[in-house]
Amino acid sequence: MTDADRTPAFEAGVQVRSEVMGADFVERAFDRARGTDSEEMQEFVTEHVWGSVWTRPGLDRRSRSLLNLGMLIALRAENELRGHVRGALRNGLTRTEIVEAVIHAGAYCGAPAGLAAMRVVQEVLEAELGPRPSQD
Secondary structure (H helix, E strand, O other), X not given: OOHHHOOHHHHHHHHHHHHHHOHHHXXXXXXXXXXXXXXXXXXXXXXXXXXXXXXXXXXXXXXXXXXXXXXXXXXXXXXXXXXXXXXXXXXXXXXXHHHXXXXXXXXXXXXXXXXXXXXXXXXXXXXXXXXXXXXX
16 A cells, blocks of 8 residues: 555554554564565555544443453454453553453353463463462
């Protein structure tokens, strides 16, 4: 996509996606896709998911992140879940809320989905926040 082809939704998508997922994450995603068959998918997701859905009124980013966690757990999309756990932290969800979301989704989606999600969530939480504080 050339600069001239960029729509307002694409520009908004880059901004929101960078704020939620981190500018480094977005840059790496575009760099990996540049010149490959994946490039158009990155542009599509940025414009239509991030620029058209994430910018809609009615739900704040925190709520959208919570919904994403549940949906990604249900879909067993652990690779996508990793980035969205980081995004959920940026959007104000707490460690406890993220863990409770995994438990809640696991109850509805099944133990294998919940356990797989918790492995990813634990890895991200420890990388981002450090070990869980003692519950003495």
